[in-house]
Amino acid sequence: MSVLTLRALSKRYGRIHAVDGVNLTSGEGELLAILGPSGSGKSTIMRLVAGLEMPTSGDILIDGKSVLGIPPKDRNVAMVFQSFALYPHMSVRDNILFPLVARKVPKPLRQPKLDQVSRMLGIEDLLDRRPTRLSGGQQQKVALARALVRDPELFVFDEPLSSLDAKIRSQARAELRELHDRTGITMLYVTHDQIEALGLADRIAVINQGRLHQVGTPRELYMDPADLFVAGFVGTPPMNLLPIDDDTIAGLRPEHLRLASTASAAGDYALDLEVTVNQLEYLGSEWLAYGTVHSGLPEQGEPQQVIARLPAGTEPPFSTGDRCRFVGTHQDVRWFDRNTGKRKPAAVGAVA
Amino acid sequence: MNSSTIAPVEHAREEGLLARLGRALDRPQVLVWLMLGPAVLYIIAFVGFPFILAIALSLSDATIGDPSLDRYVGLANFAAVMRQDAFWIALRNSLLITAASIGLLLVLATAASELLVYSFRGKRLFQVLFILPWAMPVSLAAIAWLWLLDSQFSPVDWVLVQLGLLGPGSPLGPFSHLYYLGRPWLGIASLVVADVWRMLPLATIIVLAARLSIPEERFQQARIDGAGFFRILFRITIPALRPMLIVAILFTSLLIIGEMGMVEILTRGAPGHATQVLPYWAYLKGIQSGSLGQGAAIALFLFPFLLVAAVLALRAAYRSPEA
Structure with missing residues (x-):
């Protein structure tokens, strides 16, 4: 269980302030949602945390230690993309094992981890299949298994439910919450969907135009919006x-x-x-x-x-x-x- | 009911010539043949007919002096061709040059496509220069290479001499010239280099198209999963490129193995037949020496192998899982 801290985090692309001085600290093992409309900078925050981009200024700390300058492959941050980004030419098994192989985990240690995560997500029967032959919900579980397999310090989700059918989305949401509660891994959950954020997160950070507007529990956000943006954005x-x-x-x-x-x-x-x-x-x-x-x-x-x-x-x-x-x-x-x-x-x- | 208040629209059937033509063109059966016709005619006239003619020639005793197809000689031309040493050298060289060129092309095209995916200063100029070898006529390109590899005035030799790699007391020998086109293996290597130089733009464009179709998130995911540059290249990029790499191999190898312009201008098969290749040997036999039958037999020799290889390659490319 780790604590993620963003300190005056800023990212500029030319003249555009994608992220503008965001200060945010997660609780230990918290499921923290970042909620904002598209173009608000929430995905940039996530990419900064994963190490795919370098901030213009500010700092990112995991358990109090700055991770700036550490390339994504050496940060123990797992990420699930909206598209799941499964490797289509590998079997489900090889997809899940890829982070272990890439991190040179000794062979005898791989199989128990594979068994553990595939059982946890109920995908033992899919291991020999190709990702392209799976349904959206199954693909999501494989992506989760691949992210879990290496015991990440931090989990980062990029709208992981939005490419699922509306029918299975609420079920997938519940399963995600259950997974979080079982693993206790700190999760950063980026979404534009307030129902998802309200239903899933311990706390929600509302962001717009790169600025943090409010951090609070779903109830606080709904009952006591800190400003007009949150008041107008949260609630349907x-x-x-x-x-x-x-x-x-x-x-x-x-x-x-x-x-x-x-x-x-x-x-x-x-x-x-x-x-x-x-x-x-x-x-x-x-x-x-x-x-x-x-x-x-x-x-x-x-x-x-x-x-x-x-x-x-x-x-x-x-x-x-x-x-x-x-x-x-x-x-x-x-x-x-x-x-x-x-x-x-x-x-x-x-x-x- | 007030439907009766809407007057039904009368469709007058136009009877003009253009109107009737238009109606005919609306029928799929007519339009299909009109559209396909030119292509079918072209293939019959410029691919099908010469091909049939080549088969007929290879089974006849036709010569330049007597080009009639009046005597069937069975496989005698093939037997005669296979008795000549030059044929076997040419066959070996054709396969060797093609294989070596493909090997180099795959590495260079993959590397070039990795480079061209990113944007950098001067990328457009680089792209223009990069495509030039493909835009240049073969003969012009070959003449440029002829000068670069000249026995007396080769700039390559000059650079090597200046670097101290060539000349008296240097690693590459006491002479100031390497005589690229006058030595068997250097001649073949020169042909490989020239072929690679010419085919690299085509191969790169094919590979680059495949590279750009891989979603960027897959590479980001691999980086987050802990993969370094080479693991991403060999475990993520190249497997995704595989179908298009096969297509690139197929296209460039067929172009290289069937091409004689480079050989004709650079080495003329010399020294002896050391750099001879099948198409040029077929031309020398069939046109220069006048034995149309043997020339056709040489030209057709590889056809069954290439056909099988092409079919297998295309099937492999189609069968590979979604990239």
């Missing part, structure tokens, strides 16, 4: 972000935008809105109501759009075109500084 649909005045934006999760008639805390609301419902979507487990704010917010140029999430258990007491009163409590509303995008302490910018 994302937070309703409503400009209150020149300095303040109010954020409210769709499930916290409640009909006044059903809200519990009567009277004292942070947000109290008159909304015209434009559209209602039934999604099986919930309803989504899309609406336009009429009053309750200061006069703005554009009318604000909001989304409310309602449990599917009961029929919504309104229909498309209705005008309803929606509220958000002080407890649920998050306040952001409109200029810096950062969180503001609660109860500063109450609405008149």
